[in-house]
Amino acid sequence: MSMFCYQCQEAAKGTGCTGPKGVCGIDSEVINLQDLNVSLLKALSYFTVKAREKGIEDPEVNHFVHYALFTTITNANFDRNRIIEQIKRTVELRERMKAAARDAGAGFCAIAESDYCVWFPEGNESILSKAFATEGRIDAPDDNIRSLRALALYGAKGMAAYAEHALNLGYEDAGVNHQVQKVLALMLDDSLSLQENIDLVLETGKYGVDVMALLDKANTTAYGNPEITRVNIGVRSNPGILISGHDLKDMEELLKQTEGTGVDVYTHSEMLPANYYPAFKKYSHFVGNYGSAWWKQKEEFESFNGPILFTTNCLVPPAADAGYKDRVYTSGASGFSGFRHIADRVNGGSKDFSAIIEQAKTCKPPVEIEKGEIVGGFAHAQVFALADKVVDAVKSGAIRKFFVMAGCDGRMKDRNYYTEFAEKLPADTVILTAGCAKYRYNKLPLGDIGGIPRVLDAGQCNDSYSLAVIAMKLKEVFKLNDINELPIAYNIAWYEQKAVIVLLALLYLGVKNIHLGPTLPAFLSPGVADVLVKTFGIAPIGSVDEDLKIFLN
Ligand code: FSO
Ligand code: SF4
Numbered sequence: 001m002s003m004f005c006y007q008c009q010e011a012a013k014g015t016g017c018t019g020p021k022g023v024c025g026i027d028s029e030v031i032n033l034q035d036l037n038v039s040l041l042k043a044l045s046y047f048t049v050k051a052r053e054k055g056i057e058d059p060e061v062n063h064f065v066h067y068a069l070f071t072t073i074t075n076a077n078f079d080r081n082r083i084i085e086q087i088k089r090t091v092e093l094r095e096r097m098k099a100a101a102r103d104a105g106a107g108f109c110a111i112a113e114s115d116y117c118v119w120f121p122e123g124n125e126s127i128l129s130k131a132f133a134t135e136g137r138i139d140a141p142d143d144n145i146r147s148l149r150a151l152a153l154y155g156a157k158g159m160a161a162y163a164e165h166a167l168n169l170g171y172e173d174a175g176v177n178h179q180v181q182k183v184l185a186l187m188l189d190d191s192l193s194l195q196e197n198i199d200l201v202l203e204t205g206k207y208g209v210d211v212m213a214l215l216d217k218a219n220t221t222a223y224g225n226p227e228i229t230r231v232n233i234g235v236r237s238n239p240g241i242l243i244s245g246h247d248l249k250d251m252e253e254l255l256k257q258t259e260g261t262g263v264d265v266y267t268h269s270e271m272l273p274a275n276y277y278p279a280f281k282k283y284s285h286f287v288g289n290y291g292s293a294w295w296k297q298k299e300e301f302e303s304f305n306g307p308i309l310f311t312t313n314c315l316v317p318p319a320a321d322a323g324y325k326d327r328v329y330t331s332g333a334s335g336f337s338g339f340r341h342i343a344d345r346v347n348g349g350s351k352d353f354s355a356i357i358e359q360a361k362t363c364k365p366p367v368e369i370e371k372g373e374i375v376g377g378f379a380h381a382q383v384f385a386l387a388d389k390v391v392d393a394v395k396s397g398a399i400r401k402f403f404v405m406a407g408c409d410g411r412m413k414d415r416n417y418y419t420e421f422a423e424k425l426p427a428d429t430v431i432l433t434a435g436c437a438k439y440r441y442n443k444l445p446l447g448d449i450g451g452i453p454r455v456l457d458a459g460q461c462n463d464s465y466s467l468a469v470i471a472m473k474l475k476e477v478f479k480l481n482d483i484n485e486l487p488i489a490y491n492i493a494w495y496e497q498k499a500v501i502v503l504l505a506l507l508y509l510g511v512k513n514i515h516l517g518p519t520l521p522a523f524l525s526p527g528v529a530d531v532l533v534k535t536f537g538i539a540p541i542g543s544v545d546e547d548l549k550i551f552l553n
Contacts, residue, residue, distance in 0.1 A: 045184035054104035079335035158501030205508030212465035224278035232288030245311030273459035276377035376457035408495030435461030517541030
């Protein structure tokens with residue numbers, strides 16, 4: 001059962017997964033269904049852009065495109081039936097926008113007659129056979145344009161994910177909505193030159209900054225600015241619920257609904273930064289963080305003993321004999337056949353987590369796997385509050401250099417590089433981090449510099465925005481012309497498509513010489529990799545010792 005996917009860092013053999021399952025565990029049927037939906041979303045976007053040119057805006061379509069694209073991100077959704085339902089909805093909305101654009105007098109080109117603009121499903125069997133005719137390869141006139149389309153598409157997927165979280169809190173940005181659809185629609189346009197495709201990728205980075213700023217505003221307006229926090233990593237004796245992923249609205253509702261029930265709440269992986277928000281700290285049954293990054297979930301979910309809620313990726317398919325299988329729930333864009341899915345909010349109401357809470361009451365408390373604390377909460381407002389201290393430490397030479405080590409963690413052994421790199425960094429350097437990459441070094445005894453911890457965690461991967469804001473502020477304080485004159489080096493770990501939009505956002509902000517690892521994306525053609533190297537100084541990681549020499553000189 002063939003497939004082709006190269007959208008994440010784990011792409012098989014560094015080139016792409018060809019099935020019957022991807023390295024992430026997704027099977028060819030589900031990934032091909034997702035790719036079919038992406039193809040149809042391009043068609044929907046083509047007509048939506050045409051309608052927009054005639055002044056028509058359809059909020060339902062704008063929101064659906066984000067949700068559906070988010071569903072196709074690595075490790076988000078493995079539920080074939082949910083994707084099939086989305087495919088049917090994409091076709092309905094495509095027809096709605098086609099009619100709206102036509103009725104408004106929009107002119108269509110030959111693209112409007114292409115396959116995915118006119119294809120109709122006739123039952124689930126026809127959807128499956130169409131899906132297997134799709135097979136994920138991005139259509140393009142040549143390898144470089146395919147590579148640029150992949151960069152733009154994966155960046156758009158990351159943008160859509162962040163836009164969806166902001167939307168859950170009532171925030172959206174028309175520019176971001178339009179750019180996601182523009183990227184999708186232009187993937188159908190073979191008349192775009194190589195340079196126009198490069199420009200589209202770089203322009204997408206601007207909207208990457210905007211969407212992260214939007215989500216930052218949504219999160220901090222709703223829950224306050226993250227503040228320095230010592231997060232407990234031990235356990236208590238009540239049964240607990242473990243919440244993973246990135247969605248803070250789900251976090252809020254779960255905390256409210258568990259209050260007074262005798263059930264505790266713990267975060268896992270990318271939900272750790274929820275501990276830093278003032279609005280969540282007031283809940284006495286919010287205990288802290290359990291375990292580490294997403295890829296350790298198989299062992300950590302077993303010992304947790306209670307139910308687990310995935311609000312987004314990264315979900316790892318459980319082994320057939322996993323003891324925790326009947327304790328896992330998904331919400332939002334995440335899904336897995338066999339796990340129970342919490343229904344979306346209706347008309348501004350809340351999600352209903354009562355089934356999870358009732359199950360938790362019947363479970364044993366978590367087994368303690370570690371003790372102690374992790375320190376975090378260094379998003380932009382908290383760092384600005386410490387600005388004088390930080391600036392003085394740089395001026396006096398107490399801090400020689402900052403290392404932005406944001407991004408993702410993953411299961412590949414090569415990622416030990418990041419632990420070793422953190423351990424070998426000289427004592428007068430500070431790591432700025434965000435995203436699940438932090439788990440490679442956030443429990444190491446790296447100490448502090450005059451009270452400033454040597455690992456400053458801003459939060460989730462989208463909080464990489466905070467790191468960019470901090471860099472901009474330092475540039476201003478030190479009266480520099482260029483962000484690259486700051487004593488900041490970028491050694492970033494990527495895994496999935498959210499990291500792609502973070503990378504494009506950093507490039508848009510003018511950051512140069514980013515080292516990217518543990519491997520460069522499989523979807524970079526030699527020609528596109530060359531442009532990134534020559535224009536932005538992007539480089540792959542090498543050995544820890546060699547890289548330290550490069551960074552410190
Ligand atoms: Fe990690 Fe997974 Fe946040 Fe990603 S948990 S890898 S880039 O989904 O989103 O950092
Ligand atoms: Fe392979 Fe990554 Fe695609 Fe999964 S998401 S099939 S691991 S390239």
